Amino acid sequence: MVRAMLRCLCMLSTVVLLAGCRGPQNFLFAEGTAADRLARLGWIALISFSVVTVVVWCLLVAVVSRRRGSFGEHAPVDTTSGINWIIVGGLIVPITVLSTLFFFSLDTLRDFPMGKLMHPAPSIRVTARQWWFDAEYLDPSLPNRFHAPTELHIPAGAPVNLELVTADVIHSFWVPKLHGKVDMVPGMTNRIRLQADHPGIYDGECGEYCGMQHAHMRLRVFADTPADYARWKSRQLADASEPQTPAEQRGKADFMAAPCAVCHTIRGTDAHGTVGPDLTHVGSRTRIAGGMLVNNTANLQAWIVHAQSFKPGTQMPDINSLSGQQLSELTLYLQSLK
Template sequence: MIMRKWLATASLWTGCMLAGCDGPQNYMQAGGPAAAKLASIGAFTLILFSLVSIVVLLLLLWVAVRRRGTLESHAPIDADGGQRWILVGGIAVPVAVLATVFVSSLQAMSHYPMSHQDGAAADIRVTGRQWWFNAEYLGHTVHGRVNSPTEIHIPVGRPVDIELVTRDVIHSFWIPKLHGKVDLVPGMTNRIRIRADEPGVFSGECGEFCGAQHANMRLQVVAQSAEEFDRWLRDQRANAREPQTSSQKIGQQVFMSAACALCHTVRGTPALGQVGPDLTHVASRGHIAGGMLPNNRGTLTAWVSHAQELKPGSRMPDLPGLTGEQLIALSDYLQSLE
């Protein structure tokens, strides 16, 4: 009976540990060269410390099995022998293990630096706010400014230099499958270089506690072929689409007359607010609410009307005064902004 309980407990713990080996932010499944190097260090460190833990557990088991008599019946511990065990097992071995890990980490950081070293201008400026990230594509403003809240698009196989700043508190830019964490510190500009080796969507989040909604400050990096990226960038430069249906036209009027236009920008319209995310092409994004919610009609309507219930403390206010018809029209308009 006791053995059966032990087996059940061991199976439960094993299942929990294996469940943590997969996921959208598993850094061991690297999508770029920097993350691959960090993953190799992580695997080496995990194996090394697992071996050390096994040795320690075996020594404890050996002591428990060989225990005889009582403490009073044993002879005093030999001072020289005891000190030798302490010096070797308690100081020399830990120092050697930690020094090995430290040197390996330094080598990885020097080979794949967090920031570019050639003095070239950054490709993207990522700004952290409570609680969302905004990506501004630098050098692409001739035909219109490109802002992409919560979603960063990059070309596959090409290093992308990102400038990191914050508008309020300390945040941390972290895409586990592409690179390590880099903090966004008030008054400072940090850099990071990322590269994706294959197309895909790489999930990330803020890695530094930044307030009540820190856990809901997320972002995605979309790696595309060069042709798809250029097409996306060209589409993002364009102004917002004009409303086509009567419902979309009513929705635009609701957007302009309500508080929306005071906080958000929709290029090509009088809405030039800078408080919230740019909504010029909001329908083309996979998520809203700082990456918290999937972008569809239901979540968009809920976010507009009850943002404080979904994400308390965010800068997005509730708009309870809108009627059902106005909400439907407003969501029609926003869903047309591709």
């Protein structure tokens, strides 16, 4: 019996250790100021509950391993001998642990005034839609606003104020290594300060169930060096580049003739749709389909033709009226938009 319990304890310890391995969504290893405050609270909670768990297991092992005799060897039962254990283990310890964590949580919450006006004002507005994120850059230093769907670029080492809204249902903005979950509620505007301490790519996602494709609503935050961020902004401000080859020119004509131009915007062309993501610089993005697919030729063509197979319920319809050559030329045109 004791050996079985020890084996279970070893297996449980292994699971706990494996769960602590670093991963892209592990908030306990923060890379930003806000996430660091939350990680400290997480470590306090994890260590506290781990200590309590080990103590409880030790007590259970001690009880199970106690010597047992016959009824004739035992003194009469003392019904009051376990009262102290009940008071300490059932009241004092839980109240102490939970109260401590409660006050640490309140102290952490004071650093996250979600609805408070920020100074300076938010420079990026992130809008959640079913099922993708759209970042609109509002920085007053920019001559014009522009949109960056699915991929958010910020300068590393500098705080960036974000305004979070939703265009339909409740969503949640969550980039675990940079910030905690923040709900995006219809009719409400939340504001947060996002900061990445080091250059890198940080994966995010919607943290609130928002419909059948909730699991495929992704976000990537690129923390660029100041020089790279300035170059990226300069490229984003420019209109779409003109097609250079006859195949790309035919692809542009196919885009304008297909339903694509009704739903999407390509600045510098007659496509001004606002239903889907802005495609002005789609060729420079690493992912498509709301962050679900890697942006390569095969995925882009498959997404155009069979979007509903990949993401049932999305507003992107299947476009199966294109011939093989037209699909290839359309893909070449979209990939040229960098």
